[in-house]
Amino acid sequence: MNPTFVFRSLAAASLGAFLLTACDSTPRERQEIVREEARKLDTAASRAAAKLRVAGRRAARFDSVSRARTRQPLDEAASATFTSQLLGTYADVEKLTPTTIEPAFVQFMQQVRAKRRAWTQRDWDYATAISRRLNAQFRAIRLDIKGRDELHIRALQTEFTTLETSRDVKDLGQAMKKP
Structure with missing residues (x-):
């Protein structure tokens, strides 16, 4: 799944949840909701970054192998x-x-x-x-x-x-x- 899509989806869901509960909650409760949603976003971003690092390493390895092969006469x-x-x-x-x-x-x-x-x-x-x-x-x-x-x-x-x-x-x- 596209990491940007995941991030945006979570952000939209978080904003929607915050707006719906804003009228029926105290500032302290809203603050906790914001913290929890921020943790979720941070976790999603960390996972996406880890996947990108792995993909980057694999692409670099493929490129290295290709270059070594083409150097051989x-x-x-x-x-x-x-x-x-x-x-x-x-x-x-x-x-x-x-x-x-x-x-x-x-x-x-x-x-x-x-x-x-x-x-x-x-x-x-x-x-x-x-x-x-x-x-x-x-x-x-x-x-x-x-x-x-x-x-x-x-x-x-x-x-x-x-x-x-x-x-x-x-x-x-x-x-x-x-x-």
Whole structure:
């Protein structure tokens, strides 16, 4: 539950209880009601702060693990295998031409869509490296690519980024739930 919502709900309930009892109570009794409601608010705020601290630590741990993973160089053999699996006949990225780059992006994204659910974060690292190579080749030959093909490639690039980001968000969410 949202800590701000809890705090506001308790504050509204406290104010309502105070106003209803104000007419039928003495100042000393109202003072005690205010103290009790303040204790309740303080307890709710403390619980919310504790939950936020835990979530912050988990997010920091996830970030630390991700940074450590990305600092590790990719294995050349595994990278070549991954490239071959995702690009098939288009695996020699640096030799792609203006007529073959669009089908290479299509092949890449078909494989990403098919395999992404079973991938680990490290698998995504390999796929991202391949995507970067494809994007570099695209930039190198972009001026010779037909406009229709360029638009399709840009849509595929956006789709890849979306899939990768959604996996990161999913993994972060799972990391936040773990004890």
